[in-house]
Amino acid sequence: MNAEARLGGGVTLLLFVLIFLPLLAVLVNVLFPGVFFGKPHFGGFGLLGEIFHRPLWRKSLLNSTVLALGAASLGTVMGGALATVRARWQFASARLLDLTAWVLLIAPSFMIAQGWVLFASRDGLVNEWLGWSWVPAFIFQPAGLVFVMALSKFPLAYLAILAATEWNVNQFGQAARLNGARPWTVWRTIELPLSRPSYLAGWTLVFMDTIGDFGLPAALATVYKFPTLTYSIYSAIYQSPVRFDMAGVLAFYLVVLLVLAMGLLMFSIRRSRFDFLNARAVKTVKIKPRSTWLLNIVVGCFLLLCLGIPIGTSAVVSLMKTAGGGLTWDNLTFASYRELFAGAAGDHELLGYLAGLSHSLTIAAFAAVFSMLIGFAAAYVLSFTESRFRSALQLFSIVSLAVPGVVLGIGYIFIWNQRWLEPVGLHLYGTPSLLVIAGIAGAIPYAVRVQLGAFGNLSGTMLKAAAIQGAGLFDRMRHIVLPIVRQSLLLATLASFGTSIFDLALASMLKPANYSLMPLVIDRAFEFSRYGYATAATVVSCGAVVLIIVIAQAAGRRLLGIGDRSGTRRKDR
Structure with a gap:
């Protein structure tokens, strides 16, 4: 050898x-x-079927699946929209968008989730300071958790889709516009189908990262009961008596879901077609939009929502005597x-x-x-x-x-x-x-x-x-x-x-x-x-x-x- x-x-x-x-x-x-x-x-194989008869096991599987499917779909929509804007237009907050995406990609999810809990819980900053009781009601329910998870996981879809926009073939869109197609029609019928593999890859990446996430359930355990596969596996190991059977079955279904997602990713890669990148393909040239100020405001508000709220809340709470005391000199310490x-x-x-x-x-x-x-x-x-x-x-x-x-x-x-x-x-x-x-x-x-x-x-x-x-x-x-x-x-x-x-x-x-x-x-x-x-x-x-x-x-x-x-x-x- x-x-x-x-x-x-x-x-x-x-x-x-x-x-x-x-x-x-x-x-x-x-x-x-x-x-x-x-x-x-x-x-x-009878133990595998127990997940459909035991309430906690079944609820954990259902919660993880719903959370992953929802976050993958919403996160891909967010990432796709931001990647399209970033690839086409030149605006001041573009680099800040890239930086935020990388920070969210590296930041531990349990810290991001803890920031959201401190901000949106019933005794959190938004309810204590502004009296917005609708925020806790929205966040701490399945749709709200999907929203929070999508805000933290969208960079996976954003980076995957953005990488696919480096090159383009303009003559397809130009031919469609010469035949009377509007910009929305051109994007829907030409550009989106050509970039479909990148959207599918982004969706599967967000799905896999969400369903295997442990940080969000760990942070939520203090204020909201939302069992997932990952947290129930952890609980099975550290409860008395130890439930290795429960941990093994839940881990099995978690692996099955991940294998299905990996299979979908491999299928999308194999079905990808690159032959449209012919000799006429050119690097995407960014243009300056008419309402740059409006675009910067929209992107800035989104970045404040996905990164500013959790990180800013943690920084503010660390300097306060009590979270409900307000941001006053007497309450700072x-x-x-x-x-x-x-x-x-x-x-x-x-x-x-x-x-x-x-x-x-x-x-x-x-x-x-x-x-x-x-x-x-x-x-x-x-x-x-x-x-x-x-x-x-x-x-x-x-x-x-x-x-x-x-x-x-x-x-x-x-x-x-x-x-x-x-x-x-x-x-x-x-x-x-x-x-x-x-x-x-x-x-x-x-x-x-x-x-x-x-x-x-x-x-x-x-x-x-x-x-x-x-x-x-x-x-x-x-x-x-x-x-x-x-x-x-x-x-x-x-x-x-x-x-x-x-x-x-x-x-x-x-x-x-x-x-x-x-x-x-x-x-x-x-x-x-x-x-x-x-x-x-x-x-x-x-x-x-x-x-x-x-x-x-x-x-x-x-x-x-x-x-x-x-x-x-x-x-x-």
Whole structure:
């Protein structure tokens, strides 16, 4: 077996253990309950049908499906409309729209949801300050939750559809207009059908991200009863007695829904037609609309709604003595921040925030570095080798995009909580090491995708020439590929770090006893109605992570010589 085959086999095995094996364990536990606890027996398929007879199970499935379908449809409409406007017109708030989309894409959903709860609950800011009782009545019901979820998930559809508008073929629309078609007719009959695959891809991405979301149900649990598959799985693990049968069945149906969505996405990609991009295709040229001021106002109000309300509410509440006291000088205080940095939350139920932040940063740092290395190897195998493991590696990398944190968490409990692992030192459940491994698994999809984009711009001719000259696999990776894609390695590391540190689902399910983690400190403080403490922790955490990423990016670019033209000239000489 040559070096490329060994690399492909090793990376595939890693992804199998980290991602596919936990998923497989969850599915096996449905048919063979007790198999991971020394009492294997075939339970048959009857347990799967129990979801239609047990009220909580049935309600969880129904709520998740309705929420995902509604958020996917409304989010795609929002994203499609904004992408069309962004692609066609030039206006001042366009860059702010792009920035907001990326912030919402990276921001943890439980923090966004907590901001909405503080704003829209019956004792929230909008009801206490303005007396708008209709806002709580609207938000805390299924249609309102769909609306909130669509506001936070629309960037997935927006970015997918916007990418498809880079090129266009104007003669189709011009021919229609010459025959008397109005702009709406041209868009409906020509432009929309040509961009249908991107709309379908955006819809499926929003659907998958919504149905696997854990943050919104966790935040809502304090004020509104709305069981979903993800939160019911978590509850089944942490109730007494533990209901592994319930968790397994709900996880099975969650996976089924995700598989159906992935199948729809693959179908849309295969049915996509690109032959309309002929020699007459040109880059989309933005024009300045007549009523630019009106467009800026509309986009600005939308951005205030989707990002300003949740983030602004958290920032305001963190500075207030009581949320109902109004925004007055007498009600403003830094007490929550002082309590935050005092090292304890002032409540025996809460562990110190600083310790939790330190633990979360350390785990995220290890996960980011290792996921970047694994992503680099995986992207190399997929881009430049003919390894027989490429198909399996491609499958695992795609599956990793759809596996929710709660499914990954319960799978890790099944696998790493085995007595026979103790003699060999691999009984990792209840240790920080498992959190690092879970963080790596959760970050790998981002690390692989970021690096695949950079590898796609690299020609394999140089690698073949180096191989002919006798350069080994690792020499080619180190001396040719690494210097060219070093910026993508930095971006992959930072992206993995940002996504790992706020993972509430994995932190909730895998945390060791008496071990503090930043997302859990925030969630627990929110659960105990310590809103000032929770929001102050949210503000400080987000600020700290952004600062670390900015400093790490600047330091990384300096150390790696990215953008150093003088250094390049010296090397050329």
